[in-house]
Amino acid sequence: MSARHSLPRxxxxxxxxxxxxxxxxxxxxxxxxxxxKSRQAIFREPLALPTRETFDxxxxxxxxxxxxxxxxxxxxxxxxxxxxxxxLLFGAMAAFALSEYRFRGNSLMGLYLALGxxxxxxxxxxxxxxxxxxxxxxxxLTALVLxxxxxxxxxxxxxxxxxxxxxxxxxxxxxxxxxxxEYRIFFRLVLPLVRPAMATVAVFTMIPIWNDLWFPxxxxxxxxxxxxxxxxxxxxxxFVTNWNAVLAALSLAIVPVMVLYLIFxxxxxxxxxxxxxx
Amino acid sequence: xxxxxxxxxxxxxxxxxxxxxxxxxxxPGEFCVFVGPSGCGKSTLLRxxxxxxxxxxxxxxxxxxxxxxxxxxxxEIAMVFQSYALxxxxxxxxxxxxxxxxxxxxxxxxxxxxxxxxAMLGLDPLIDRRPSELSGGQRQRVAxxxxxxxxxxxxxxxxxxxxxxxxxxxxxxxxxxxxxxxLGATMIYVTHDQVEAMTLADKIVVLRAGRVExxxxxxxxxxxxxxxxxxxxxxxxxxNFLKSGPLGLSSAQMGIRPEHLxxxxxxxxxxxxxxxxxxxxxxxxxxxxxxxxxxxxVRLFGEHDYQVDAPVWLTPDAARAFHFDEHGQRLRPxxxxxxxxxxx
Ligand SMILES: Nc1ncnc2c1ncn2[C@@H]1O[C@H](COP(=O)(O)OP(=O)(O)O)[C@@H](O)[C@H]1O
Ligand SMILES: [Mg+2]
Numbered sequence: 001m002s003a004r005h006s007l008p009r010x011x012x013x014x015x016x017x018x019x020x021x022x023x024x025x026x027x028x029x030x031x032x033x034x035x036x037k038s039r040q041a042i043f044r045e046p047l048a049l050p051t052r053e054t055f056d057x058x059x060x061x062x063x064x065x066x067x068x069x070x071x072x073x074x075x076x077x078x079x080x081x082x083x084x085x086x087x088l089l090f091g092a093m094a095a096f097a098l099s100e101y102r103f104r105g106n107s108l109m110g111l112y113l114a115l116g117x118x119x120x121x122x123x124x125x126x127x128x129x130x131x132x133x134x135x136x137x138x139x140x141l142t143a144l145v146l147x148x149x150x151x152x153x154x155x156x157x158x159x160x161x162x163x164x165x166x167x168x169x170x171x172x173x174x175x176x177x178x179x180x181x182e183y184r185i186f187f188r189l190v191l192p193l194v195r196p197a198m199a200t201v202a203v204f205t206m207i208p209i210w211n212d213l214w215f216p217x218x219x220x221x222x223x224x225x226x227x228x229x230x231x232x233x234x235x236x237x238x239f240v241t242n243w244n245a246v247l248a249a250l251s252l253a254i255v256p257v258m259v260l261y262l263i264f265x266x267x268x269x270x271x272x273x274x275x276x277x278x
Numbered sequence: 279x280x281x282x283x284x285x286x287x288x289x290x291x292x293x294x295x296x297x298x299x300x301x302x303x304x305x306p307g308e309f310c311v312f313v314g315p316s317g318c319g320k321s322t323l324l325r326x327x328x329x330x331x332x333x334x335x336x337x338x339x340x341x342x343x344x345x346x347x348x349x350x351x352x353x354e355i356a357m358v359f360q361s362y363a364l365x366x367x368x369x370x371x372x373x374x375x376x377x378x379x380x381x382x383x384x385x386x387x388x389x390x391x392x393x394x395x396x397a398m399l400g401l402d403p404l405i406d407r408r409p410s411e412l413s414g415g416q417r418q419r420v421a422x423x424x425x426x427x428x429x430x431x432x433x434x435x436x437x438x439x440x441x442x443x444x445x446x447x448x449x450x451x452x453x454x455x456x457x458x459x460x461l462g463a464t465m466i467y468v469t470h471d472q473v474e475a476m477t478l479a480d481k482i483v484v485l486r487a488g489r490v491e492x493x494x495x496x497x498x499x500x501x502x503x504x505x506x507x508x509x510x511x512x513x514x515x516x517x518n519f520l521k522s523g524p525l526g527l528s529s530a531q532m533g534i535r536p537e538h539l540x541x542x543x544x545x546x547x548x549x550x551x552x553x554x555x556x557x558x559x560x561x562x563x564x565x566x567x568x569x570x571x572x573x574x575x576v577r578l579f580g581e582h583d584y585q586v587d588a589p590v591w592l593t594p595d596a597a598r599a600f601h602f603d604e605h606g607q608r609l610r611p612x613x614x615x616x617x618x619x620x621x622x
Contacts, residue, residue, distance in 0.1 A: 170363035173330045179351030179380035192367060
């Protein structure tokens with residue numbers, strides 16, 4: 001048995017990973033169990049599982065009775081999916097151009113695009129708001145999609161261009177000799193080979209967008225354009241907080257990201273271990 | 279008329295000149311091999327012929343048509359790559375047929391062409407598989423099939439055998455030679471392996487650092503090298519280079535192939551001692567360490583027994599020796615009086 005697979009080592013590794021998983025999942029677990037309990041039960045024993053006496057769906061009822069909740073959900077979903085689509089599309093195209101073509105200012109352009117990783121887009125909030133007011137995009141989902149696309153692009157370009165550099169030149173050249181256009185080479189030959197990297201980028205892009213409160217609050221606070229994170233804020237008052245509703249809304253908000261994550265996760269794992277396993 | 283003409287072709291990456299003025303003429307139906315050490319610019323030159331790399335200056339002509347500004351797909355060439363470069367999402371048949379499909383050939387014609395190529399290369403049982411389900415040798419055969427299907431004016435090969443194991447390399451080499459005979463097509467073949475160059479070529483182009491050192495048929499390069507580089511590169515084991523001074527010669531260097539050095543345990547011109555012996559069955563290679571010339575190789579036919587560290591004497595066959603000047607250029611008899619063969 002090789003040293004890499006010895007029993008004590010693998011027990012230790014699993015022990016550490018399981019401990020970490022439990023710690024990471026604990027807050028989520030507490031939120032979910034408490035969303036099924038009555039208000040008194042939440043405060044009396046926050047860590048207890050819901051029992052027959054304490055089980056209560058009042059939180060979910062409140063949230064769903066709030067009426068516009070599905071609307072908020074839908075808004076969040078539209079904004080996230082649309083932003084994700086544009087980030088992946090434009091990010092991959094820019095990464096392909098940077099990694100594939102030699103042109104003047106190539107590395108300067110790469111550096112400029114990577115700058116966005118280090119400088120938070122929120123620093124430009126005032127300018128963005130002025131821009132949106134000027135273009136009449138305030139209180140539209142388009143405003144959010146535009147901002148999130150800009151926010152997600154730097155990291156996407158950075159990660160994807162690294163991966164695209166590793167795609168075989170011979171393959172692209174074979175396509176050129178066979179008469180494929182540069183677009184066909186990009187979509188049919190290169191993109192499928194960087195799919196794991198695309199999934200990685202998708203997950204890292206999607207979660208901050210879904211969870212963001214800042215830009216929905218500033219750019220699209222109107223009732224028809226509220227996102228789920230912003231919509232949930234109605235239950236948090238200055239004096240009274242409807243904890244049942246807050247916890248239920250949070251529990252519900254986990255579901256869509258979970259679904260998206262599951263879609264990408266198979267690819268994601270391949271992306272993370274790419275190179276390590278041949 | 280020539281199949282390929284390069285006139286004073288150069289290539290510069292940034293500020294480094296990778297190809298420095300290459301002139302070349304390839305006849306129709308010729309098998310031309312570019313050979314040279316790794317990094318000498320063979321692939322770059324081939325990619326310039328294919329149109330995958332721009333030409334910095336000079337002209338590339340295929341079939342007497344200037345193609346400097348013609349896209350790769352329009353040059354009527356086909357290329358086989360070292361890494362096979364098959365399309366991972368397509369079956370063997372679709373891999374071979376893609377170029378014709380892009381060119382708008384009818385379905386029936388594509389099928390006929392792929393069927394013919396697959397029969398030629400014995401790919402019929404694999405025709406519906408994807409590249410990931412093939413072995414290395416099979417993948418390379420598909421890549422060659424993809425080239426055949428296009429009926430190009432020019433076949434370009436970039437080290438197509440480098441990723442194969444020794445036995446497959448020999449088999450595929452023979453297969454390529456057979457295809458060349460059957461198709462009668464013009465082929466340009468890049469390799470760093472002089473054995474492939476010698477066995478396949480009608481014409482060898484020896485490159486060093488982006489410059490053509492010598493062009494000619496294999497035996498001409500072997501028997502009449504223009505300089506020390508070609509002399510050392512062509513032929514295996516490598517030619518021995520001896521300093522002329524201790525031998526009493528007026529040239530700067532003398533080259534002698536390992537089979538033209540006589541070895542004796544009693545007497546000879548150069549004293550040395552055996553440092554290593556390699557027995558290959560059919561031949562024996564004896565490495566002799568000498569004081570004046572360093573390590574020399576002697577090639578003997580059949581089996582021979584020599585003790586390591588035993589003292590021996592070597593005598594070069596003067597009639598088979600090559601003489602070079604201080605710049606490594608060949609001195610031919612009669613060309614210069616300095617090349618006098620002052621052998622005792
Ligand atoms: N895209 C490029 N940019 C800069 N230098 C390059 C590029 N491609 C090749 N080179 C350089 O050109 C030289 C020749 O490369 P290549 O033609 O691949 O050599 P070979 O095929 O003979 O091994 C090498 O020194 C290599 O570093
Ligand atoms: Mg090469």
